[in-house]
Structure formats: structure tokens, C-alpha cells
Amino acid sequence: AQKITQTQPGMFVQEKEAVTLDCTYDTSDPSYGLFWYKQPSSGEMIFLIYQGSYDQQNATEGRYSLNFQKARKSANLVISASQLGDSAMYFCAMREGNSGNTPLVFGKGTRLSVIA
Amino acid sequence: ETGVTQTPRHLVMGMTNKKSLKCEQHLGHNAMYWYKQSAKKPLELMFVYNFKEQTENNSVPSRFSPECPNSSHLFLHLHTLQPEDSALYLCASSQHGKTNGYTFGSGTRLTVV
Numbered sequence: 001a002q003k004i005t006q007t008q009p010g011m012f013v014q015e016k017e018a019v020t021l022d023c024t025y026d027t028s029d030p031s032y033g034l035f036w037y038k039q040p041s042s043g044e045m046i047f048l049i050y051q052g053s054y055d056q057q058n059a060t061e062g063r064y065s066l067n068f069q070k071a072r073k074s075a076n077l078v079i080s081a082s083q084l085g086d087s088a089m090y091f092c093a094m095r096e097g098n099s100g101n102t103p104l105v106f107g108k109g110t111r112l113s114v115i116a
Numbered sequence: 117e118t119g120v121t122q123t124p125r126h127l128v129m130g131m132t133n134k135k136s137l138k139c140e141q142h143l144g145h146n147a148m149y150w151y152k153q154s155a156k157k158p159l160e161l162m163f164v165y166n167f168k169e170q171t172e173n174n175s176v177p178s179r180f181s182p183e184c185p186n187s188s189h190l191f192l193h194l195h196t197l198q199p200e201d202s203a204l205y206l207c208a209s210s211q212h213g214k215t216n217g218y219t220f221g222s223g224t225r226l227t228v229v
Contacts, residue, residue, distance in 0.1 A: 004158070035217045043204055045220035091159070093217070103149060103172065104218060106159040 003027065004092050004107035012113050013082045020067070021077040021110045023092030031098040034075040036066065039089040039109070048090075051075055079112075087114045119143045122207050122221035129197065130229055137192040137224045139207030145219070146212055148190040150182060153204040153223070165190060166212070197228045 005024045013019035025034065036048040051059045051066045059066040067076040079086055089111050093104040120141045129135050139148065150162040164172035165184040179201075181193040190207055204225050208218035 033217075037217075037220075043206075043223040043225065045206060045208070045218070047217050047219070050217060095217070103161050103164055105161075108156070108158045 002107075003105045004094055006092055006107035006110050008110045009108075010111045010113070012115055013079075015084060015114055015116050016081055018078060018080045019082055019112065021079070021090050021092075021112065023075045023077065023107060025073050025075060025092075025094050027073075027094065027096050029096040031096070033095045033098075034066070034068070035093040035095070035104065036064070036075075036077045037091045037093060037106075038086075039091065041088070045091070049077065082114045084114050084116060087112060119219050120207060120209055120221035122205075122224050124224060125222065126225045126227075128227045128229060129194070131197060131199070133197075134193070134195040136194065137205055137207075137226075139190040139192075139221055141188055141207075141209040141219070141221075143209060143219060144211070145209035146187055147210045148184060148187075149208045149210075149218065150190065150192050151206040151208065153206055155203075159206065163192075194226075197226075199228050202226055202228045 003026050032053045034051045038046045038048055049059050049061045049064045049066050051068045058068050063080045065078045089109045091109045092107045095104050096102050123138045146167050148165045152160045161174050162176045163182040168184050179196050183191040204223045206223045207221045210218045
């Protein structure tokens with residue numbers, strides 16, 4: 001079974017608007033971490049934001065925020081005030097456990113296109 | 117500059133060739149990873165090295181052979197590849213206990229002809 005599901009292969013958003021990229025996950029481990037990465041056409045994977053399973057508040061990093069709904073096992077990424085440079089692939093990932101020893105598992109990604 | 121450097125950026129090789137991909141990090145991380153990224157598929161974990169010891173081999177064919185001579189360098193040796201091995205190969209590093217995930221390199225775009 002897939003551990004990370006991203007149901008939106010592609011999304012379009014108007015410049016300066018907000019957009020939500022969906023991510024659901026599956027784990028029975030009470031301790032886990034959720035990550036979002038951005039991959040521009042250059043190929044490099046850029047870390048955006050992290051949410052721990054025990055974190056009480058939703059993570060925020062600048063224009064990025066994570067809408068963490070633990071009961072629903074969802075960790076949607078919200079990008080506010082979209083910019084043309086936000087056009088890229090976005091990957092949701094999860095690491096189970098809290099030792100940092102387990103590898104990240106990635107979803108299939110969502111391609112975001114920002115329109116001027 | 118991401119802190120993780122991969123060379124070469126692009127590689128075209130024949131099915132009978134032998135080549136190596138190189139990954140280098142000077143972030144002081146103690147774990148390094150190889151991932152394969154094919155079109156329309158999730159990133160596939162290939163190998164994990166913790167403190168220079170291989171701790172995971174995700175059923176990768178033997179035509180891919182990793183080497184980790186020290187905690188800063190990771191290689192992926194390639195031989196007798198197939199066209200379906202064409203993909204972006206990403207190297208990453210991390211520090212155990214840290215919550216900031218991985219630092220990735222820019223990847224090597226491999227084409228097997």
C-alpha cells in the first residue's frame with residue numbers, strides 16, 4: 001500500500017493567489033515526520049517545510065504553511081501569494097519513527113504551474 | 117550550491133559501458149542515500165549508508181553497485197545497464213536525529229542507449 005498519496009498530478013494557480021497541494025499518508029507508527037520538497041526543472045530537490053507528528057501547531061515557513069490534520073492523516077501544503085518561480089514539482093514525504101534512521105518515502109508529486 | 121554535489125550532471129552511456137556517479141557532501145552528515153527518479157513514478161530509494169555502512173538495499177539489480185569510502189563520498193558504479201535504467205539519480209545526505217530531512221544534490225540525468 002502506498003504510504004504517501006498525492007492525488008493531484010497537476011495544478012494551475014494564478015499569480016498572487018493561494019494554492020493548496022494535497023497529501024495523505026498512511027502509518028501505524030505514532031511518531032513520524034512529514035516533509036514537503038520542491039523540485040524545479042533543474043532537478044534539485046529543495047526542502048520547504050517539516051511537520052512532526054507531535055507538533056501541536058501547523059508548521060509555517062514564509063509563504064509556505066502545512067495544514068496538518070492528524071485524524072484525517074493529511075498534510076496539505078499551502079502556498080500563499082504564488083509567484084512565477086513557484087512553478088515546479090512538489091513532493092510530500094514521510095519518515096516513520098523518531099530516530100532519523102529510517103529513509104524518507106515520497107509521493108508521486110504534483111506539478112504546479114503558476115500563470116501570470 | 118546545495119551542500120551536496122553530484123557529478124556528472126548528465127551522462128549518456130551504452131549498455132556495455134561502465135561508468136560511475138559521484139556524490140560528495142561536506143555538511144558533516146552521517147547518512148547518505150541514492151534515489152532513482154523515473155518519469156511519472158515516485159522517487160525510489162536504492163541504497164542507504166549510515167556511518168559508511170550499507171544498511172539498506174532496496175532490491176536493486178546488481179548492475180548498480182554502491183560504494184561509500186568515507187562519510188563524505190558516495191559512488192554508484194554502473195555496468196551493463198538497460199534502457200529502462202534511464203532516469204534522474206539523486207543523492208542525498210542527512211544527520212540522524214535531525215528533523216530537517218535530507219539535503220539533496222542536483223542529480224545526474226542518465227540516458228542509456
